Amino acid sequence: MSKKFFKGLVLVIVLTMLLVLAAGCGSQETTTTDTAATEAPFKVAFIYYGSIGDHGWTYQHEQGRIYLQANATNVETIGIENVAVGADAERVMTQLAQEGYNLIVATSFDYQESTLTVAKNFPDVMFMNSTGDKSDTNVMPYFGREYESFYLDGVAAGLKTESNILGYIASYPIPAVIQDINAFAIGARSVNPDVTVKVVMVNTWYDPAAEKQAADSLIDGGADVLAHETDSAAPHQAAEARGVxxxxxxxxMDVFAPDAFLTGGVWNWGPFYADVVNQIREGKWDSAPYWGHMSTGILNMAPYGTAVTDDMKTVIDQTQADLFAGNIDIFAGPLKDQAGTEKVAAGSSLTDDELRNINWVVDNVKGNLGN
Amino acid sequence: MLNEVIENSKAPQKNSFSQRLPFSIEKRQFPTTGAVIMWSIIGVVLALIIGAIFLLATGRDPIEIYTLTFSKVFTTPYGLASAANKATPLMLGAAGVMVAAKAGLWNVGVEGQFLVGAVAASGVALLNLNVPSFVIILLMLVAGFLGGALVAFICALPKAYLKVNEIITTLLFNYIVVLFVAYLVHGPMKGAGNNVPQSAVFAENSWLPQIGSTGIHLGFIIAIIMVILFGWLMRKSTFGFEMRVVGNNPKAAKYTGISIIRNILLVMIISGGLAGIGGMMEVSGVVHRMQSGIFTNFTLTAFAVAWLARLNTAGVLVVSYLLAGLLVGAYVMQIVGMPSAMVNVLEGLIIMLIVAFDIVTVYRIKWKRGNSK
Structure with a gap:
């Protein structure tokens, strides 16, 4: 007897499902046909390490994707979130390439090896790898000179601090992060010779709880301006809550910390992505590493927060103007590392290659990099 | 499907609500396989229907998304191979959970054992030994087993001698292991010439070979054999019998002279060793280097497999493959246009509903005929 009951139940469920699905088909059919243009659209896929709701790194790339979709003609874009590093990333890129995507943008340094591997199997598909440093015929590493924005952050922090201790929540001891720590410390020192920077490594790109803990421990250690290399808004919220x-x-990040937020770099990937797509279409694409200066507009400073005084604004604006004009060489010698060894002699500076492989921090940075 | 029905021994009360119903609900001693499979399918279907409602509400076509996902994972060679590779460490981890559970132990530390197995195997691979490939892979398998077994053994010692709850020891040890592995990949194991927290790529003679041109690595087959072997060992051998006695009735074990301490240690060594081999296979077969985060949520997923499979060997093989397909499919769903958050919801719904319907399989409904009683 129970068999009959089960059969009845299965029947009901299957019928419900069919009804729901039928309703779904009916409402969707009209939209699918009119997209068939005469020319096949240029398909671009973005792979995100985090979720687009992080309001940070991934969110800004998603804004770039939306810009591209809205401003380039006949493109089709998609963003894939929360793609784990390694086997998963490799599989997702392979599947996207098999799906006929023309350009695959892997927006994390951690995807570099997977990108290079998959790109070898799909020579006709173009790949871009954010913050990477290895190119191939169809792989273009790209990044903006984020350290320039951290130099300006450092100037703002160095002017604002009262304790002369700045806190820095860092993700991993990789060159892209070390450049920023150094630029921040050098920028702060340029306006405030007594300033030191305390660094805490959290070994994650996105973990609001860990970022908040790190922020609190830095504030407990006397820091009154926080900078961060991680992706969430947690450090700002911690600063706001603690009155620093x-x-x-x-x-x-102004919305998260209206009293605490001073300024910070804001990525503006959209126009750059649109340029790249145009270059590929016109056959002018060059896969050589791209490392754009702030002056190209790939990275802008956020509008000043309420805590930035008019005097501070004058200094920061002037510094930015000098930086854009090429009057400031951030990594100009003399620079010493934490042990006091001279790394850059007076009169010389770091080359791009040296910056890409940098593994030491300047002497007013306190804390172990753990590398 | 009508076997072993325990009649309700309680005398029914007169005019009670349950007596007036046209059916009564009775408990089965064992759920039938047919019922388990059917209710699992109903759970999946129901989850898909709920997902479809969300998709419709956001203006997407559920039938297109579902059929595309299914066909891309389970009908293309690449999808099938991806699921097989993803299933490999999963079935070993689930087998580890299963072996421990049969002896009444909760090994919540399979993730740590998996990681140490991966690290130990990577250590062998990075030695770049100048010996034939199969020797290296054999050594890596042994290292993976020993690595995982060592972690489980450490966690089992307090349980065996001091009766400390193994859930606590295995769970907490996971955190130690995760940080230890992070230290290794940031420090001693880090590949030369880069500042990235990962080891150098292994030499190709330490990669598990592909099976023909399928894209599936040999570990898949080895894993299936090992799961069957250890499942058989637990079911049929004296050794397995002793362990099950320890798990089901420790007092009986004591009176019959079965050593509880020895069996707890042994079963945890096997359980951890299986998870460790899973780690070895992931680095040797798929990742080809050591790095953090090679398999996120390993413990949770392995437990889901073991319990969805009702701690049954054949079930572990089937469920690990299907769940791996779901994990692979989660990305495919995004590619065909389903937002990531909704993919997570759907995944959770499917697992939750299957587990929820578990309760139904334990009961049967008996219709009353007329006034026959």
């Missing part, structure tokens, strides 16, 4: 200040990166 913060400088940001990736996005405009």
């Amino acid at each position: 200040w913060s400088v940001g990166k990736n996005s405009d």
Whole structure:
């Protein structure tokens, strides 16, 4: 007897499903046909390490994707979130290439090896790898000179601090992060010779709880301006809650910390992505590493927060103008590392290659990099 | 499907609500396989229907998304191979959970054992020994087993001698292991010439070979054999019998002279060793280097497999493959246009509903005929 009951139940469920699905088909059919243009659209896929709701790194890339979709003609874009590094990333890129995507943008340094591997199997598909440093015929590493924005962050923090201790929540001891720590410390020192920077490594790009803990421990250690290399807004919220200040990166974090937020770099990937797509279409694409200066507009400073005084604004604006004009060489010698060894002699500076492989921090940075 | 029905021994009360219903609900001693499979399918279907409602509400076509996902994972060679590779460490981890559970132990530390197995195997691979490939792979398998077994053994010692709850020891040890592995990949194991927290790529003679041109690595077959072997060992051998006695009735074990301490240690060594081999296979077969985060949520997923399979060997093989397909499919769903958050919801719904319907399989409904009683 129970068999009959089960059969009845299965029947009901299957019928419900069919009804729901039928309703779904009916409502969707009209939209699918009119997209068939005469020319096949240029398909671009973005792979995100985090979720687009992080309001940070991934969010800004998603803004770039939306810009591209809206401003380039006949393109089709998609963003894939939360793609784990390694086997998963490799599989997702392979599947996208098999799906006929023309350009695959892997927006994390951690995807570099997977990107290079998959790119070898699909020579006709173009790949871009954010913050990477290895190119191939169809792989273009790209990044903006984020350290320039951290130099300006450092100037703002160095002017604002009262304790002369700045806190820095860092993700991993990789060159892209070490450049920023150094630029921040050098920028702060340029306006405030007594300033030191305390660094805490959290070994993650996105973990609001860990970022908040790190922020609190830095504030407990006397820091009154926080900078961060991680992706969430947690450091700003911690600064706001504790009544200290913060400088940001990736996005405009002012909404999370209206009293604490000073300024910070905000990525503006959209126009760059649109340029790349045009170059590929016109056959002018060059896969050589791209490392754009702030002056190209790939990275802008967020509008000043309420805690930035008019005097500070004057100094920071002037510094930015000098930087854009090429009057400031951030990594000009003399620079010493934490042990006091001279790394850059007076009169010389770091080359791009040296910057890409940098593994030491300047002498007013306190804390172990753990590398 | 009508076997072993325990009649309700309680005398029914007169005019009670349950007596007036046209059917009564009775408990089965064992759920039938047919019922388990059917209710699992109903759970999946129901999850898909709920997902479809969300998709419709956001203006997407559920039938297109579902059929595309299914066909891309389970009908293309690449999808099938991806699921097989993803299933490999999963079935070993689930087998580890299963072996421990049969002896009444909760090994919540399979993730740590998996990681140490991966690290130990990577250590062998990075030695770049000048010996034939199969020797290296054999050594890596042994290292993976020993690595995982060592972690489980450490966690089992307090349980065996001091009766400390193994859930606590295995769970907490996971955190130690995760940080230890992070230290290794940031420090001693880090590949030369880069500042990235990962080891150098292994030499190709330490990669598990592909099976023909399928894209599936040999570990898949080895894993299936090992799961069957250890499942058989637990079911049929004296050794397995002793362990099950320890798990089901420790007092009986004591009176019959079965050593509880020895069996707890042994079963945890096997359980951890299996998870460790899973780690070895992931680095040797798929990742080809050591790095953090090679398999996120390993413990949770392995437990899901073991319990969805009702701690049954054949079930572990089937469920690990299907769940791996779901994990692979999660990205495919995004590619065909389903937002990531909704993919997670759907995944959770499917697992939750299957587990929820578990309760139904334990009961049967008996219709009353007329006034026959």
